[in-house]
Amino acid sequence: xxxxxxxxxxxxxxxxxxxxxxxxxxxxxxxxxxxxxxxxxxxxxxxxxxxxxxxxxxxxxxxxxxxxxxxxxxxxxxxxxxxxxxxxxxxxxxxxxxxxxxxxxxxxxxxxx
Amino acid sequence: xxxxxxxxxxxxxxxxxxxxxxxxxxxxxxxxxxxxxxxxxxxxxxxxxxxxxxxxxxxxxxxxxxxxxxxxxxxxxxxxxxxxxxxxxxxxxxxxxxxxxxxxxxxxxxxxxxxx
Numbered sequence: 001x002x003x004x005x006x007x008x009x010x011x012x013x014x015x016x017x018x019x020x021x022x023x024x025x026x027x028x029x030x031x032x033x034x035x036x037x038x039x040x041x042x043x044x045x046x047x048x049x050x051x052x053x054x055x056x057x058x059x060x061x062x063x064x065x066x067x068x069x070x071x072x073x074x075x076x077x078x079x080x081x082x083x084x085x086x087x088x089x090x091x092x093x094x095x096x097x098x099x100x101x102x103x104x105x106x107x108x109x110x111x112x113x
Numbered sequence: 114x115x116x117x118x119x120x121x122x123x124x125x126x127x128x129x130x131x132x133x134x135x136x137x138x139x140x141x142x143x144x145x146x147x148x149x150x151x152x153x154x155x156x157x158x159x160x161x162x163x164x165x166x167x168x169x170x171x172x173x174x175x176x177x178x179x180x181x182x183x184x185x186x187x188x189x190x191x192x193x194x195x196x197x198x199x200x201x202x203x204x205x206x207x208x209x210x211x212x213x214x215x216x217x218x219x220x221x222x223x224x225x226x227x228x229x
Contacts, residue, residue, distance in 0.1 A: 033217070040122070042203060042221035043157075058216065090157065100145055100207050102217060104157040 003027070004105035006091050012111045019078040021108050023091030029103075030096030032074035034058075034066060037088040037107070049074055050096065081112045115140035115208045119220035126194050127228050134189040134223050136178075136204030145207040146187040147217070148178055152200045160202070163187065174198070199227045 007022035025032065031050050035043040035058075045058030047066040055066050063085060067075045074093075078085055088109050092102040118137045126132060138144065148160040161172025168180040178189045187204060204220040 035219075040221060042119075043219040045216060045218070048216065056216075059218075092157075100147075100217065101159055101162065102149075102157075106156045 004091055004093055004103050006089075006105040006108050008108050009106065010109050010111075012113065013078075013081050014113055015082060017078075017081050017112075019081050019110065019112075021076040021078075021089055021091075021110070023074045023076070023105060024072050025074075025091075025093040025103070026072065027093070027095070027103070028071065029093035030071075031094045032068065033092040033094075033102070034064075034074065034076045035090045035092065036060070037090055043090065046076065081110075083112050086110060086112045115144070115206050115216075115218050117204050117206050117218055117220035119202075119204055119223050121223045122221070123224045123226070125226045125228065128196055129193050132189070132191040132194045132198075132225070134202055134204075134225070136187045136189065136220060137185050138187065138204075138206040139185060140206060140208050142208060146178075146180060147205040147207065148172065148176070148187075148189050149203045149205060149219075150200050151203070157203070160189070194225075194227050196227045196229055198225060200225060 004025045033048040034046040037043050044060050049055045049068040065077045088107045090107045091105040116139045120135045146163040149157045150160045151157045163170045163180045171177045201222050201224050203222045205217050207217050
């Protein structure tokens with residue numbers, strides 16, 4: 001089974017802190033994604049990557065950046081956390097090459113105080 | 114840009130009732146369509162998908178969905194729901210935008226509550 005692992009299940013940070021959310025997948029997938037999930041808003045795409053060192057903005061990239069130095073790892077960075085970034089963050093991966101099924105991690109619930 | 118609308122935000126059904134959850138998308142090109150489900154406390158998982166061919170697709174746990182191109186719809190159905198179907202359901206559409214990566218856009222979700 002594909003495994004997408006997010007480093008933290010719950011995280012509490014203070015406004016202005018730099019926050020790193022880590023995601024690792026073990027199936028050699030080409031594509032990786034970061035979404036945030038908020039009640040009533042569904043899942044919104046922050047950034048995605050289709051290759052090492054490649055990244056593309058999603059629908060709500062403001063206030064975020066990403067890093068993909070290795071194929072299996074995709075990091076989401078909040079340069080200066082704000083309270084409106086309190087959310088559930090979901091990492092996902094997909095094989096690419098026409099197979100678009102997404103495999104999701106368990107999520108990181110981030111609270112910014 | 115593509116968008117997805119799920120009109121039912123919260124649905125409450127009794128066990129054995131039939132289910133239909135609406136999903137409409139807006140995108141003029143070729144799309145792939147998905148339904149994902151999130152059971153309480155669990156991660157999102159794929160329920161079913163449509164890529165091409167027969168517009169009626171069958172997924173896991175007795176769910177099916179019908180792609181109606183003329184209506185830009187991909188409604189999810191189940192003839193008889195069970196208490197264990199209580200979950201949040203997300204419709205998603207996939208449009209090819211960049212290289213081989215596809216950008217999956219999700220709807221806002223429908224929370225289904227099945228009562229005994």
